[in-house]
Amino acid sequence: MTAPRPSSSAAEPGSPAAEPQDVARAAAERGALAYKSCEGCGRPHYYPRPLCPFCLSAATRWREASGxxxxxxxxxxxxxxxxxxxxxxxxxxxxxxxxxxxxxxxxxxxxxxxxxxxxxxxxxxxxxxxxxxxxxxx
Amino acid sequence: MSPTPQAYIAGVFEHPTRSAPDKTTAQLHAEAAAGALADAGLSLGDVDAYFCAGDAPGLGALSMAEYIGLTPRLIDTTELGGASYISHLNHAMRAIAAGRCTVALITLAGRPRSERSSGKAARVYSADAPDLPFELPFSPSMVALYGLVAARHMHEFGTTSEQLAWIKVAASQHARHNPAARLPDPVTVEDVLASPMIASPLHRLDCCVVTDGGGAVVVAAEGVMRSLDRPALRIAGAGEAIKHQNGGAVDLTYSAAARAGADAFAEAGVKPADVDYASIYDSFTITLLMQLEDLGFCEKGAGGRFVADGGLISGEGRLPVNTDGGGLCNNHPANRGGITKIIEAVRQLRGAAAPALQVPNCRLALVSGIGGSLATRHGAAVALLERE
Structure with missing residues (x-):
């Protein structure tokens, strides 16, 4: 269920591909529903964003849902x-x-x-x- | 230490038009401002604070202050969708209490009827909204978003379409006494259920009207109010809140009115049973039902039984609500109902409502608004108004 974050320059700051919707799109093309989970508080969130909406930690990681x-x-x-x-x-x-x-x-x-x-x-x-x-x- | 300066509603004006193809939005703002100042017995030069929201054209308060001819020293453009103007009452009260202004003008206007803007299409407020890429692909029309809330309420609490229809029936029974109402003819529960389904479980008659128009409110400090030949209607308490999808922890069973209402009641030192009349935002029937529960007029889940059988009809129901016909039948200018809610509450407190619907000795009125989408992200603003 948990996969490495999508490949490519998805997380590269400043590049257009760093937008959450672009990461989600790349995952969709592989048949995966991407969401984010926080390393700080452990909670998943959606829609995905760089900072966790529960604790504002920047330590968020991409995950793939079971679907x-x-x-x-x-x-x-x-x-x-x-x-x-x-x-x-x-x-x-x-x-x-x-x-x-x-x-x-x-x-x-x-x-x-x-x-x-x-x-x-x-x-x-x-x-x-x-x-x-x-x-x-x- | 002197007591906190109190704030009063000195003037109101509901623009009589419901269709304005020949006027600009700016002109409607200005006409509303002129009407409310005349109602208060004040002039342009008396205004030292200006409040407007996202319906104001151009660069909001900057454009409108120039167009109307205002030179405010306190400006507030809080944007909570249709609830904004009730939030503005709240902020005007606090600015007056702090001695920052003495006469505050709030305006709203828009032309959705002429511009063919309705709740049947998804709304895009700005192209870079962070939620947009994850929601817009699914065409979330305003009606369907409220339909999601109504469907869950039915699932959780057994609320029925017939019960929701009673909200429209009450509005129509009130609107028949309002010559300016967009929909002045009474409707039955059967009429509502037979109207076309727009987004289940909401029928066409579960939805508010689409009207051009506007409105304005003048809030005055006590010293100004005492100089005017008007009943003194004090803003006794107010609250506001935002509720959203909470990172995916979605709960559609309650609204931000729960928090906004609790704050307003606490500040005013009153409880729901003390309220003589209520103006409650009715963009859709479910919007009103949700607030009734969240404001404490009935238990959570009991709203359907509260509104059924004429529960909201003045003179015969459990609580007189929206005696102008509300957004459901009278007016919802700019697709935003907040200011008309304030205006009808003022009519009731002044004893100036339609005679057949006037609440006898109306002393305490509640005004509640919801802006945005109940399902995804919305603001709530609540104010309690008291006739001294």
Whole structure:
């Protein structure tokens, strides 16, 4: 579950690639959901940032989530091209992230449902962590 | 030692327009300022403090002070979204208490109706917001973000769409007495449930109106207030707070109004049962329900039962709320409801509300606002106003 931080110049200060979203994007391209955890207080956080929002320590490290979680809340938005579902997903690592449903029909999602991350391109073609129902779950 | 100087609301003005395609936002600010100063019986030269928020065009207070013609020596542009103006009341009170100003002007204006800005699209406040790359790809419209909060409330506490609909019904029963209301016709629970689903579980009629317009408030020190022919409405206590996703430790069951309200009640030395009238921010039905619970008008989770069966209708319910018709039916200028909440509370305390909805001998009013998104990051501001 815990992996070395993504390769390349991701953490090089001053380079564009040091932006958290660029590190997350590089992880997504490898099929991994990147988040950060603090070496100081031990807590995970999301969205990822250089300083821990619980203790302001700069000793934060990139981690990769298992990708499994459950729906904390959802809102289904009817649209001409089909309904979509905005989600809050609580990952098995204990933190909750804003995301949206993918692959399965929006109406099939419910609070408490087991879900698994899938990486799909957003409107700009950037891979983002969406969630589908977890067939392997209960 | 002399007692702390007290602060009073001396003048208010709600711009009568709900659609202003032919006016600029700056002009609406200035018209609101003129209206509130006239209501107070004060003039431009009396103003020595100016408050505005993110709806002010240009470089905020700098642009607006020039446009309106102000020369303030105290300026505050605290930005808490739609709650900003209630926060401004709080800060004006403390500035007056500290002797830093004597007449504070607060203005709000905007044209979302003319500019076709609504809650159905994701809002981007600035391109470099740190949350943006992790949220915008999922198109979090304002309605859907509040839908997340409503869905969790239903899951945790058994709140129903019918109960939320009662909040709209009460607003519409009030709006029919307000000739300026954007939606003056009464609606039923069935009407709300039959309206199109915008973002579950929120229907179109669970959402506030989109209106052009504005409003302004004048806060005065005691010496100024005593010289005016107006009821003295004292700002008895105030509080404010911010709540966010807490690094991923998300809990949608409560709002920042819990902290803001506790501070305001403690400062004023009163409790929820003492409140005669309440203006409570109603961008969506769930917004109002959440604050009712967090402010202590009912237990957490009991908001649905509190609002049901006309619980918020003046004269017949448990607590008279938003007797102007609120943001749900009357007005939500600039997509920000904070200032209209103050204005209707002042009408009630002055005995100047719609006669059918006037709370008899209204002496203590609560004003509560939520700005931003309940689901991700929001500010709350609460003030208690007392007629002396």
């Amino acid at each position: 499994g979680g459950s729906v904390y809340s959802l809102s289904i938005v009817p649209e001409a091209e089909g309904a979509r579902a905005l989600l809050f997903v609580t990952l098995d690592e204990g933190f909750t992230i804003l995301s949206a449903a993918s692959d399965d029909p929006a109406e099939a999602f419910a609070i408490g449902a087991r879900v698994r991350v899938v990486f799909r391109p957003d409107g700009d073609g950037v891979l983002q962590p969406f969630f589908r129902l977890d067939d392997a779950g209960d």
